[in-house]
Amino acid sequence: MGGDYAPKEIVNGAIAAAEEVDAELILTGDPAAIAAVAGGLPKKIQIVATTEVIEMHEEPVNAVRRKRDSSLVIGASLVKKGEADAFVSAGNTGAVTAAAHLMWHCLPNISRPAIATVIPSRTGKFVLLDSGATPDADAENLLQFAIMGGAYAETVLGVRNPKIALLNIGAEQGKGNLLSKAAYKLLKEKLPDFCGNIEGKHLFNGDVDVVVCDAFVGNVLLKTAQGLGDFVFDLFKESVPKNFFLRLPLVLLKGGIGRLKKKMDYAEYGGAPLLGVNGICFICHGHSSAKAIKNALILAQKGHERHLNAMIGERAATIESGDKISV
Amino acid sequence: MGGDYAPKEIVNGAIAAAEEVDAELILTGDPAAIAAVAGGLPKKIQIVATTEVIEMHEEPVNAVRRKRDSSLVIGASLVKKGEADAFVSAGNTGAVTAAAHLMWHCLPNISRPAIATVIPSRTGKFVLLDSGATPDADAENLLQFAIMGGAYAETVLGVRNPKIALLNIGAEQGKGNLLSKAAYKLLKEKLPDFCGNIEGKHLFNGDVDVVVCDAFVGNVLLKTAQGLGDFVFDLFKESVPKNFFLRLPLVLLKGGIGRLKKKMDYAEYGGAPLLGVNGICFICHGHSSAKAIKNALILAQKGHERHLNAMIGERAATIESGDKISV
Numbered sequence: 127m128g129g130d131y132a133p134k135e136i137v138n139g140a141i142a143a144a145e146e147v148d149a150e151l152i153l154t155g156d157p158a159a160i161a162a163v164a165g166g167l168p169k170k171i172q173i174v175a176t177t178e179v180i181e182m183h184e185e186p187v188n189a190v191r192r193k194r195d196s197s198l199v200i201g202a203s204l205v206k207k208g209e210a211d212a213f214v215s216a217g218n219t220g221a222v223t224a225a226a227h228l229m230w231h232c233l234p235n236i237s238r239p240a241i242a243t244v245i246p247s248r249t250g251k252f253v254l255l256d257s258g259a260t261p262d263a264d265a266e267n268l269l270q271f272a273i274m275g276g277a278y279a280e281t282v283l284g285v286r287n288p289k290i291a292l293l294n295i296g297a298e299q300g301k302g303n304l305l306s307k308a309a310y311k312l313l314k315e316k317l318p319d320f321c322g323n324i325e326g327k328h329l330f331n332g333d334v335d336v337v338v339c340d341a342f343v344g345n346v347l348l349k350t351a352q353g354l355g356d357f358v359f360d361l362f363k364e365s366v367p368k369n370f371f372l373r374l375p376l377v378l379l380k381g382g383i384g385r386l387k388k389k390m391d392y393a394e395y396g397g398a399p400l401l402g403v404n405g406i407c408f409i410c411h412g413h414s415s416a417k418a419i420k421n422a423l424i425l426a427q428k429g430h431e432r433h434l435n436a437m438i439g440e441r442a443a444t445i446e447s448g449d450k451i452s453v
Numbered sequence: 454m455g456g457d458y459a460p461k462e463i464v465n466g467a468i469a470a471a472e473e474v475d476a477e478l479i480l481t482g483d484p485a486a487i488a489a490v491a492g493g494l495p496k497k498i499q500i501v502a503t504t505e506v507i508e509m510h511e512e513p514v515n516a517v518r519r520k521r522d523s524s525l526v527i528g529a530s531l532v533k534k535g536e537a538d539a540f541v542s543a544g545n546t547g548a549v550t551a552a553a554h555l556m557w558h559c560l561p562n563i564s565r566p567a568i569a570t571v572i573p574s575r576t577g578k579f580v581l582l583d584s585g586a587t588p589d590a591d592a593e594n595l596l597q598f599a600i601m602g603g604a605y606a607e608t609v610l611g612v613r614n615p616k617i618a619l620l621n622i623g624a625e626q627g628k629g630n631l632l633s634k635a636a637y638k639l640l641k642e643k644l645p646d647f648c649g650n651i652e653g654k655h656l657f658n659g660d661v662d663v664v665v666c667d668a669f670v671g672n673v674l675l676k677t678a679q680g681l682g683d684f685v686f687d688l689f690k691e692s693v694p695k696n697f698f699l700r701l702p703l704v705l706l707k708g709g710i711g712r713l714k715k716k717m718d719y720a721e722y723g724g725a726p727l728l729g730v731n732g733i734c735f736i737c738h739g740h741s742s743a744k745a746i747k748n749a750l751i752l753a754q755k756g757h758e759r760h761l762n763a764m765i766g767e768r769a770a771t772i773e774s775g776d777k778i779s780v
Contacts, residue, residue, distance in 0.1 A: 247684075248684065248687065258622075261622060261629060261630035262630045262631050293673060295585075295588060295668070295669055295672040295673060295676070302588060302669065303588035303589045303667070303668075303669040304589050305669075306669070325676050325680075326672075326673045326674070326675070326676030326677030326678075326679070326680055327676040327677070327679045327680035327683075328680060329677060329680050329681075330680050330681060330683070330684035331680075339673075340630070341622070341630075342622055342629065342630040342632075342633070342670070343669070343670055343673055345622040345653075346620060346622060346653045346666075346670055346673070346674060347653070347673060347674070347677050348653070349622070349652050349653030349654040350653030350654070350656060350674050350677065350678065351653075351677065351678075351681050352653070352654045353652075353653055353654035353655060353656050353657050353658075354656075354657060354678050354681060354682075355681075355685070356654075356657070357574075357575065357657035358682070358685060360575065
């Protein structure tokens with residue numbers, strides 16, 4: 127029931143996913159509203175009826191504590207009870223994070239969750255985390271995010287030996303603020319494949335697969351990129367003459383910006399995983415289309431099937447025990 | 454002697470500025486190298502001979518302490534001795550910051566300096582600070598940056614009653630990390646014209662004149678914008694057919710990107726002020742052209758003439774004398 131186009135896009139996304147994934151799907155929500163979208167659901171899809179909805183603007187932790195029979199809380203509780211293996215939502219991002227964190231807790235040896243966003247680069251893509259869950263992170267958290275992001279890239283995105291970098295304001299060791307200096311030392315000591323600092327101007331070159339930062343920096347970065355994209359397009363539009371033929375290329379331009387914006391929008395990658403919690407969770411953008419929901423369900427199934435959380439847990443335990451891990 | 458095109462662009466910039474500003478100019482550097490660029494200097498320009506040069510890659514604090522007869526250190530010392538009213542350099546940014554901070558100290562009631570970068574927006578421009586001097590800032594620092602940025606916008610850029618916002622990851626009070634939550638409270642209490650949080654996606658809308666953040670976030674933001682601009686242009690180039698006529702618009706496109714990149718580059722605004730130190734200091738990009746140097750000299754003269762630092766000092770004292778809140 128969460129998201130701007132629920133339940134229509136959610137239900138249609140689930141129906142599309144049912145044809146592609148080897149999994150049973152459970153929709154939590156108002157059966158009448160779901161029936162209004164699709165009269166007959168495929169056999170692989172069942173409904174668990176809920177009576178409440180957490181709205182997009184609600185304060186996350188309060189909403190999760192108060193609305194016990196919301197589609198969001200019931201969805202998370204099914205994973206907690208072992209009745210589902212993964213949870214996908216296009217609802218209130220903070221509430222999804224709070225529900226998964228409060229109800230499932232973190233994986234052993236992981237102290238805070240992180241949202242991993244896939245961003246396009248010159249050679250393909252990279253994973254930026256944390257882009258939303260933990261705005262006050264310490265160096266240990268960033269090390270854990272590196273493990274989580276590496277495991278996600280490896281299992282779900284199929285990147286072999288992902289290269290992991292620390293977002294920083296200088297390339298050399300010793301650059302940065304207190305947090306990034308401490309994190310550099312820790313990552314260098316604990317992660318054999320740590321490839322050092324990366325600056326914002328080199329992010330899109332495609333040299334690394336995973337970029338680690340706290341959620342304040344990650345979220346500012348993502349939203350600034352979005353705002354800049356809009357602004358650049360407007361600047362171009364103004365600089366192009368009003369002549370019809372000269373304006374034609376704008377279509378290409380708009381296509382290019384549109385594609386880039388789509389790529390920057392985690393919905394198009396089927397949602398961003400909330401990593402580090404004891405369950406598989408994907409958060410979709412509120413604007414998610416049926417296609418984005420379908421893609422998120424496919425990714426969630428991959429995360430479960432390829433034992434994403436087992437890999438994170440093993441590596442976190444190895445690090446906690448004082449050894450280097452190999453990623 | 455600092456910067457990638459020194460002394461040529463520096464000397465030519467000073468010669469161009471001499472025609473426009475009502476000020477005497479002092480070049481610090483190797484007289485022979487300066488003479489090789491311009492045999493006869495205008496009467497308004499004199500030379501103070503120096504024997505050393507701080508290179509762009511040198512560790513800032515060590516370089517400033519060791520190279521006492523560098524053009525950079527001597528330039529800063531002329532201001533300290535009262536023999537100059539302002540200092541402009543295209544040298545090592547960290548070394549300029551270190552020299553001004555170590556030799557001049559901060560203004561009364563200001564505890565840390567900040568670099569203010571002017572960034573284009575839909576309606577004109579805004580000032581982002583800190584973009585490079587203080588990566589570990591606390592809420593008090595951010596309040597001081599707000600005062601400094603507001604005074605700069607008012608005196609040098611001519612913005613009346615500048616609107617000041619806090620860069621954050623949510624629009625409402627209560628959003629953010631520990632630092633931004635504490636800073637919000639402090640700014641709201643102490644600055645009558647504080648207009649709240651601003652998110653990255655709204656930065657370029659032109660609704661505010663001054664945006665405050667720590668130098669880690671500010672520097673990541675600026676460099677990511679630069680990297681994203683390059684990447685977007687490459688994406689467009691690939692999406693345009695190789696047909697000559699269809700490629701023509703690329704020229705417009707390249708112009709647009711180029712203009713935006715120039716606008717994002719503080720050299721084109723004539724350099725970025727290092728605010729909060731007890732003297733007028735402008736830092737130019739290493740790539741600065743003579744035009745950028747000229748513009749920086751004009752801005753520096755404005756900063757002096759319009760009593761930028763007196764305004765910062767007065768406002769900081771007013772705030773300091775008020776009741777402190779606990780954050």
